[in-house]
Amino acid sequence: MTRFAAVNNSLSGQIPPSLGKLTELSILYLSMNSLSGPIPAEIGNCRSMTQLELYENQLEGPIPKELGKLRNLERLKLLKNFLTGEVPVEIWRIPTLETVLIDGNNLSGELPSEMTELRNLKNISLFDNRFTGIIPQGLGINSSLVLIDFTNNSFVGGIPPNICFGNQLIILDMGFNLLNGSIPPNLGNCSSLERVILQNNRLTGSIPEFAADSNIQFMDLSYNTLSGEVPSSLGNCVNVSMINWSNNRLSGEVPWQIGDLVNLQVLNLSHNNLYGPLPLEISKCAQLYVLDLGFNSFNGSIPVSLTNLTLLSHLLLQENRFTGGIPDSLLQIDRLIELQLGGNNLGGSIPSTLGAIVNLEILNLSGNELIGQIPPQFSNMLKLRNLDLSLNNLTGTVASLADLNSLLALNISYNHFTGPVPEKFLKFLNSSPSSFVGNPGLCISCSSCIASSVLERCSSSSSTKGSDKIKIVLIVVGSVLFCALVLLMLSCSARKCKRTKTDEGPSLHEGSSFLFNKVMEATENLNDKYAVGRGAHGTVYKASLSPAKVYAIKKLDFASQKGANLSMEREIRTLGRIRHRNLVKLTNFWLRSDYGLILYEYMENGSLHDVLHEIEPTPVLEWKVRYKIALGIAQGLAYLHDDCRPAIIHCDIKPRNILLDNDMEPHISDFGIAKLIDQFSASQCSAIMGTIGYMSPETAFTPRRSKESDVYSYGVVLLELITRKMALDPFPENTDIVNWVSSAVNNDYEIEAVCDPNLMSELMSSVEMEEVRKVLLLAIRCTAKEAGERPSMRNVVKELIDIKSNSGDLQKQWKS
Known part of the structure; x- marks a missing residue:
């Protein structure tokens, strides 16, 4: 027998070692079954084997080093099992290897330099494992690689400089690692390259120039610290359909060559330092359906030519410096689902034509200088779910919004609206009263409604004519009172009057x-x-x-x-x-x-400290609850750091300042209090902010706090959440919780040595175990000694969400 195939046949049990007696067997396909147990070492006796495919089973244990005896092996596919340990170096010495797909396991260790000598190696996929160390820098020199997928490991160091040496590389996926250094310049000259994913690393430097014959179709470089300008040679990437360079430090203007990307469907340059006017040529990208340029410093007016992008479903331009008015012609983009224009300097009135965009679900016009009334045509946007008109100078009533039955979130605060709030909006008033503040003329007309803390009940005046007379009287009285107040102030000033506070x-x-x-x-x-x-x-x-x-x-x-x-x-x-x-x-x-x-x-459930360390008997904390707490704290801190203007540094993140409601949802307390105390404290030691055990190393040298010091404190809280040990508990060798966990994990990656035993006993699936491991590694990154090596809280939120997503469908997307 030279071939044996039993794919997708619901086979169970273990692979029989007796297969090793089939010395002439060249092909063994047992994929997509329910086989369990170890891979028999005896398979190494099948010296004629060229293809071994055991993927998508429940195999466990290490990869036997005896497989290294298969000197004719070309394809090794062991992906999506429960294999552990290091890949034996003997595997990397098989000279005929062309394809190694071992992703979706729990494999660990470093990649040996021997793999760089494999001249036939074309496809290698290691994603979603626990590999560490530096990727051998000679990878690619001796082989013509086609596919490399190292996503979601813990590789460090730089990207091998000659990884596209054979100029046949099509897919390069190295996202979600700890890679640093710059992107190799010759990657831009790799004409075979179609897909590049380097997101969520620590890459620095500039984006390479792109060759005239570039064939790149998908580029995700987001969540790094890349700097420099957007290269004008980007226009050479005429086949690209998706570009995500968000959350970097790119600067300068967007080059006009962006208009050459006629196949571009998604462009995300948000959260950078880009400036200048938007190039008119961007309207030539007729296939665009997502355009996200938010959180930059773009200025000038919003180009009317954007209305040529008729396929746009998401237009995000918030938090820039755009001026002028909102273009009337936006109605031509009738497929718009999300329109974000908040946080700019837009003026004039809201165009009534916006009401013609009937598919709109999210509309944000907040933080501008808009005037006038809400157009009555807004009542046509029956799919609208989120509406934010806050922080403008809008006037009139909000009656035109009364028919928007799909609204889930509404913010009209800090305008000059008047009149009664529609009765159906009282649910928003009760759940988020701050969304209505700053409108002295707004009132509640519902006689049976519970009184609001921010709005008064409407007066009983019914006649419009009478209302106008009242307004005139109020203006006159107000003017008299204002004059009297001015005279009083001048009088007090002349007499140097001083009010004594009681x-x-x-x-x-x-x-x-x-x-x-x-x-x-x-x-x-x-x-x-x-x-x-x-x-x-x-x-x-x-x-x-x-x-x-x-x-x-x-x-x-x-x-x-x-x-x-x-x-x-x-x-x-x-x-x-x-x-x-x-x-x-x-x-x-x-x-x-x-x-x-x-x-x-x-908060009835007290603090996180109480739940972790004080309450007796010790309450059970399932992993899903701990994850929920970790994510909630991160989201709250990210809001303080990135969404508050100016940013709020907490200065004292610790479990005692994390309060838990009845649903175990975390709520950060004492935010902004450190600043108050520092300004007004009766103590002479107000410069010392924070709690020992949670304070970052750099606080020993300066009393100044930063976002990075909050990230460090969050990392310590995360370690407490997983280990259920206090930051100041005694640890071996008189170390602290950060060094204790880091040392244990860096030695053997056995998280059981540091995790809460109760948590370990709960984790029955390798999926959840993997989630815990990744959150633990994230905590270690948050507590890096160098402040610059810690992720931002926005990145922490992203990584936590992705950790959960990666357990399911996201991995399939990466694989495809």
Whole structure:
């Protein structure tokens, strides 16, 4: 027998070692079955074998080194099993090897230099394993590689400089590793190359120039630290359909040659430092359906010629410096699903033609200088799910939005809207009242509705004519009062009048005295028996006003300073406007001469520290709950770092500042408090912010905190979440949790040595075990000694989401 094939036949059990007696067997296909157990070493006796395919089974254990005896082997396909350990070096010494597909296992170790001597090697796929170390730098010199897929490992070092030496390379996938250095310049000259994925590494330097005969069709270089300009030779990539260079440090203008990419379907250059006007030639990319240029510094007007991109479904231009008006002709892009124009300097009124884009689901016009009323044609956008008009100068009523029954999120805050809020929007008012603030003329007309903390009930005036008269009277009275106020201020200034602040404190925007009295009554004037936590920033008390109204109240002590209360009030009001599902919601505040009180939502499950270390008996924390907590904290921090302007550095991320609600969703507390304390603290040591065990190494040299120091603290919290050990627990050799975990993992990658035993006993599938390993490696990267080597929180969120996605369909996409 020379060939044996039993593919996709529901075979089970182990592969019989007796197959090794078939010395003339040249082809063995047992793929896509349910075979288990180890690969028999006896197969190494089949000296005539040229093709061995055992993929998509349940095989486990190491790859036997005896397979190295198969000196005629050309194809080895062991992908999608549960194989572990290192690939025997004997495998890499088989001179006839052409294809090695061993992806989707739990293989580890480094790649030996022997693989660079394989002259026939064409296809090698190692993705989704645990390989480490430097990729042999001679790879590609002695062979004509066609496919390389090293995605989702932990390779370090640089990309081999001659990887396309044979000029036959078609696919190069090395994303989700720890690669550094620059992209080899000759990659741009590799005319055979069609697919390049280098995303989520640590690559630096510029993007190579592209040859005139470039055949690249797919390029993902996102989430690196690439710099320099977008090369004009990009125009040579006429076959490219997808470009994602987002989340780098690219600068300069987009070259006009972008218009030569007539097959381009997706262009994502977001989160860079690009500037200048958009080239008009971009409108020649007629196949575009996703254009994302957000979070750059583009300026000038939005080109009217963009309306030539009739296939666009996603147009994202937010957070730039565009000026002028919103083009009326956008209605021609009738396939638009998402339109992001927020955070620019756009003026004028909202074009009524936007209402003709009936497929629109997401519309963001926030943070501009728009005036006028909401066009009545908005009522035609019946598919609209998210609408953000906040931070403009819009006027009139919001009645034209009343028929948008598909809305799931609405933000109209900080405009000049007037009149009643449509009754169907009260659900938004209750769930997110901050989305309506800053509109003094808005009111609630529903008589049976619960009173809102941000909007008053509408007056009973019914006549429009009467309403106009009232407006005139109010204008006159307002003018008189304004003049009187000016005279009063001049009088006070002349007499150098000084207001003496009493213990009542400023009442503007503070909580009511009634609520204050209720809180003090509930805590018996902040009696210690109601204290539920103490920290560097103050004491936290539990205030139960009723079974349905339970709050946490933090008392902040600070020195009495001239103007301190007004300054602190501004800071707290700013913090109060911040809303995110993973940030504790600030409900109210009161300021006194030497202390302040801040009212928060109370979290019944306490802090992450309590759940991990204090509660007895120790609560069970399933992996899905730990992952949810890890992701939620990361999302909250990413919001503070990247979506708040200016960015908010927490300075004291630790388990005690992570509160858990009834659904075990995490909420970060004390954000922005460190800045308040630093400005107004009665202590002389206010420069020392943070908690020992969670403070990054560089804080020993400077009191200044950065986003990177928050990332370090987050990494320590992540380690606690997985190991269930406290940061200051005693560890071997008097080390700390960071060095203990790093040392254990770097030695043998056996995560069982450091993970919570209860967690290990729960993990029955290798998929979940792999997720834990990847999150642990991410935590180690977050706690890198050098601040520059830590990922941003935005990248952390992306990686956590991808870790979960990679367990399923995403791997199939990579494979295809």
